[in-house]
Amino acid sequence: MIRLLKIELQKFISYKAFWFMLIFYAALLAIMIFGIPGLIDYIAEKSGEPSKFRIFKAIVFNFPDVWQNITYVASARYFIKIVLGIIVIIIITNEFSYLTIRSNIINGFSKKDFLLAKIELIIVLALFSTLIVFLSGLYLGFLHSASTSIGDVFGKMIFLLGYFIEITSYLLFCLLLGIIFKKTGITFVVHFVYLIVEPIFDYKLNDSITPFLPLNAINNIIRTPNTSLIKIKTPDFNYDFQEFISITDVSICLVYAMLFVVLSYFILKRRDI
C-alpha cells in the first residue's frame, strides 16, 4: 500500500502544474471559508442593521453547526471541489497521453496496482481537503461560538466524515471519466457537460429516482447548511430539513463509489494500452 502511494507521489513531486493546482485549490478553499465571515460583516455594514447579521454570523459559525455549514459550502456541486476533480482528471489522462501507464505495466505493475495507486492518491487528496476544512472549522468556531465545550466542538464532526466520503466519491467519478475518455480535453468537456445535464434529468425525472443520479447521490450526503435558521417554520414554509447524515444517503453514495472503482478496473483490464 505504502509502496504504491510512494510511487504515485514520486510521479507528481516535481510536477509544477500539480502543485500549482493544489495550492490554488487550498487557497481558494481557505479564502472562501474565511471570506464568508468578512462577507457577512460587509453586508452587515451596508444593510444598516448590523446586529441582525451579527446574530446570523454567530449562528452560522457556532459549534457544532459550523461543521455542517462549512462542509456544505466546501462540497457544493458547482464550486471549488471541481478544482480537485480537474487535478484528478489531469493526473489520470496524463498517464494515457504520455503512455506512461504502459511503461508502468511493462515494468511490473499489474493493472490493479496502477488503479490502486491512483485511488490511494485520491484518498490523500480528499484527506488533505478534509484537513483544511477541519482546521478552518476549528478556527472559525472558536472565534464565533459562545460555547466551546467539548460536546459542542465535536458535536457535528460526523459531517467531516461525510465530507470526506463525498469528496472521495466525486474524485473517483472523475477518475472513471478520465479512464473512459483518456484525453484530458474530452474528459473535461464530458465532466462539465454532465454537471449541467444531470440537473436537467433531476428536473424531468420522478422524485423517487432523482436521489439515485450519481452526482445527486454524492451531493446528498450533506444536503443543507445551517440548521438553527431553517428550523424556523411558518404556515407557508413548513419543511423538514435534514440536519444529520443519513445512513441511506451514505450507502447510496458508497455504492456509487464502489461502482466507479469496479468500472474503472474492468475498463482498464479489458483495454489494450
Added chain:
Amino acid sequence: MEKVLTIKDLNKNYGKIHAVKNLNLEIDKGCVFGILGPNGSGKTTTLGIILSVINAKSGSFSWFEEPNSKENRKRIGAILEQPIFYPYLSAVKNLKIVANIKEVSDSDIERVLKIVELYDRRDSKFKTYSYGMKQRLAIASALLGNPEVLIFDEPTNGLDPKGIAEIRELIIKIAKEGITIILASHLLDEVQKTCTHVAVLKSGEKLFSGKVSDVLNVSDSLEIASNNLELLSLALNEYKNVLDLKKEHNQLIIKLKEGTSAFNVNSYLVGKGIVVTHLAEKKKSLENQFLELLKERDD
C-alpha cells in the same frame, strides 16, 4: 535448454485485421532472438501481448516456464516502440519510479546512466532530451536491476548512423554477459549483425524461424555454364534434385533441393558427359531469403 519464453497459438485481432495469427515461438535462455518482419507484421503487437499491455484474443504465453504474472515482468527489461517517460521529470527521477515499480535498488541508477552515457545529464528533464538521448534513457531503464531478459522493439529507429552503431555495440556487449535478448526489427541488417536466432513474421504469421547462421549458410542456388547451354539445360531438367531452372545471360541459375550440393550436380553432369565451364555456389544473404519468404507468401 531452459526456455525463457514460450508462446502457444497466440491470436490477436484488430477489427477485421488479424494482427497475430496462431503464433508459436520458443526462445532459449542466452540467445539473441530477432523478430524480423516488415512494418505491420505483428511484431509490436506480439511484444505488447507478452508484456501484458495488450490482451490476446486466444492462446497463451509463459515467461521462465512459469504462469504469467507481474513478478515475471520485473525480471524483464523492455522498450516498446518509443521511449516512454514522464516528460517533466529528470532522468534520475524517472528511473527512481522504474526502480520502485521493479522493486530494485535505487543505487543501480548511477550504473545504468553511465552505461548509456547520460550520467552528466541525469538531472535534466526528459523533455529536454534529443531523440537519441531519449532512446538511450529507455535502454538505461531496461537495464535497471540486471534483468534476465531484454526486449528491444526497433531500438535504432530514428537514430543517426553513429547512434545506430553505438546501440548495436551495446546490444552485443549485453548479449555477451549471457542476458537473453529479444529484438524486433524490420531491418535485416540489424538482425544479421546482432542476432543468433531469428523468426520472420509477415501479416501476423510466422514464416520461418531458426538460427541466423543456418539461414546464412544455405546454398541452394548454383550458377552453371558450359559450351552448349541447351544440352546442359536438357540434362539438368532431367535431374530430379533441380527445383527450378532459369537462363540468365550465358549461364543457368538452378535451385536445388535441400541436401544437394554443387558436388552432386557436377558428378551427375560428368556422368552425362557434359563438361562445365563455370560452376559457382550462390550463397543467399538473409536479405534475399527474407525477401523471397515474403514473396512466396504473396503468390
